[in-house]
Amino acid sequence: MSRLTGKVAIVTGAGRGIGRSIAEVFAREGASVVATSRGSDADQLGGRPGLEYQQLDVAKDADWQRVVADVLDRHGRIDVLANNAGIITYQPVHELTVEDWERVVAINQTGTWLGMRAVLPAMLGQGSGSIINVSSIWGSAAVAGGHAYHATKGAVRNMSKNAAITYAQNGIRVNSLHPGFISTPLTDAQDPEVNDYVVGQTPMGRAGKPEEIAQGAVFLASDDSSFMTGAELVIDGGYLAQ
Template sequence: MRLQGKVALVTGGARGIGRAIAELFAEQGARVIVGDIDAPGGSASGRITWRDLDVRDLASWQAATDAVVEEHQRIDVLVNNAGLVGAYEPIDEISLQDWTRVVEVNQTGTFYGMRTVIPHMRAQGGGSIVNVSSIWGMVGCPGVAAYQASKAAVRMMTKNAALSYVADGIRVNSLHPGIADTPMIAEQDTAITAEVIAETPMRRAAAPREIAYGALFLASDEASYVTGIELPVDGGYTAP
């Protein structure tokens, strides 16, 4: 029960990594609110509730956050997990629409989330924010220009927030998954997935739960002296 009594808001928790995080957090004693544009299918446990949230929309954030605070009086943990790859083209080929679509979710969505939740965390005396970036926010690869830019921005917004709110008792860290077995990856070209797995020292994709354990550590009081870090959970991808 590593999150006993905590209230956690997890974005993009209807499927994939976000869903694994929501389920693990609930098992560890948290009351979890999943904010997503899609309702979760299948078995959401009794400790998980779902709320309509579009991370691109500040008003949607405000409505979701107000509802959580009204019901639970606090938000201890925010996981900014909602994200998409969206477009695989390099800078001179990506359409401006695709650029904006990806940046709006991955970067601006994370900014809006922190902007909306931080005042509540300050007022209650602290909290933990986990921003889900990627190995592609740490190391370069060809193509996927908007994804790389937005995930690198998440990494640095995390450090900025960690330093800005350290005196308020708010810890802010980024999580950098390697390739994980989720619907997002199932939807992409299998050749791309095979190439990334071949370049991963462990030679396999992660189960979403293996990524979720990284979020659990950062969210919990076990990480009470941890802020501003970037935690790769990547099968060794960024080690070389």
């Protein structure tokens, strides 16, 4: 498999779950991958063929500037950004604290914006690039609670469309990826009743696997999707079709 041969990619939230799978599948497809996370949970990715690890708090502009400068210094280009890092809470509006609101917005929304802003100058200079912003089915539909998560993932959806039309003439494609319920450490830590409900509402009757999302990310990163920008790639077992 070599759909990403020669491409340089940055993947955020790569310590576990969907982000880790995206990083690993990108590398298998031939990309040089900089796998990032806020903590040290992805450092074991370093040393594998095509994979290296860097610490990155997506909510900090200084971290983005450091990582992007380093990648450009060593690789000379950035072809793909997979903005995957995210967190979720399930507080309804009247129970959501300012602190929790700001934390979710900082990581899910501001982090996505900072990532795009950091890599776009390089992509503009080379006249090409693919940005994949991971939203969610909850960027288009609702579940009880989850107010801040809905707000940020809906924002990611529309931020992606704006960037897509802004940079379409510059050879830069921007698409959003919308997973349904995926079995990851993030969802494993949720209330089992919430998980059972969402899986029960999924027409295919099961949770998705991280690699099923990663394969969609490969498509968006590759030249196979060369006429695709501003789109929403939904991988959700049929949930949003209802």
